[in-house]
Amino acid sequence: MLECSQLKDSDWRVRHDALKALGKLGPETLAQHASAVVARLEDSNSDVRYAALETLGKLDTATLAQHAKAVVARVEDSELVVCLMAMDTLAKLEPMTLAQQAGVVAARLEDSEWYVREAALVTLGKLEPATLAQHADAVVARLEDSLEYMRATALTTLGNLDPATLARHAFAVVARLEDPTVLVRQMACQALEMLPRYVRHATRGVDCEELQSRALDHGEVEELRSRLLGRVAWYRCRIRLRVRSLLLYWYALPYR
Numbered sequence: 001m002l003e004c005s006q007l008k009d010s011d012w013r014v015r016h017d018a019l020k021a022l023g024k025l026g027p028e029t030l031a032q033h034a035s036a037v038v039a040r041l042e043d044s045n046s047d048v049r050y051a052a053l054e055t056l057g058k059l060d061t062a063t064l065a066q067h068a069k070a071v072v073a074r075v076e077d078s079e080l081v082v083c084l085m086a087m088d089t090l091a092k093l094e095p096m097t098l099a100q101q102a103g104v105v106a107a108r109l110e111d112s113e114w115y116v117r118e119a120a121l122v123t124l125g126k127l128e129p130a131t132l133a134q135h136a137d138a139v140v141a142r143l144e145d146s147l148e149y150m151r152a153t154a155l156t157t158l159g160n161l162d163p164a165t166l167a168r169h170a171f172a173v174v175a176r177l178e179d180p181t182v183l184v185r186q187m188a189c190q191a192l193e194m195l196p197r198y199v200r201h202a203t204r205g206v207d208c209e210e211l212q213s214r215a216l217d218h219g220e221v222e223e224l225r226s227r228l229l230g231r232v233a234w235y236r237c238r239i240r241l242r243v244r245s246l247l248l249y250w251y252a253l254p255y256r
Helices: 002-006 012-022 027-031 034-042 046-056 061-065 068-076 080-090 095-099 102-110 114-124 129-133 136-144 148-158 163-167 170-178 182-192 197-203 218-255
Strands: none
Touching (some): 002 012, 012 034, 027 034, 034 068, 046 068, 046 080, 061 068, 102 136, 114 136, 114 148, 136 148, 163 170
16 A cells, blocks of 8 residues: 555655545555554654554454553653554543553643543543543542642542542542532532431532532631541441451351
């Protein structure tokens, strides 16, 4: 195919246009040239690397998964747009495949560019709850981000955790109810609604509609934290007792 031969042309514009042409192919046909496209992820020109990632994103998820390591390497690209496109491409992977690359993505939560931090949060939000839980502390740290949109996005990502794991971070979420930004308060309220029913009962006095007009004052937040403390502690105790009962049951089963 002519486009594939042009991928090695000395002119970066020719290589770029060849990648664009390949991106117009159907996923099955494009898959036949995936290795040649992946090779361009190491191109010296950032526009070519960007186009290569964009083209790979048009593959079916199974084929894209075969090249996940090459894609994740570009998450650390020196060019911001390439890094962001790498994040976007990774987000198209199946959660199980993405989980294998999650550590590299989570590391970008500390990036100086907010675009990168946001892309990392959104990509991590695609993970299964159990895998996301492994990076929950890094996501929670973004609740202190100087940018309001980042704090709101972090709360949205935390809302994808399973209720039991989210309960361990309930205090950090509650603190955002006194955030000066309406959007952040609303996202915090929504996240609290994802808590286990028993724990969520402690937040029954929180009015999400009222949060549109005012933030909770520090005293109200501390009172809510106090109610949550007891509920979360007892909830975790109940889980431990339930696990212990199940273990004793299976241990005793052979002796019945």
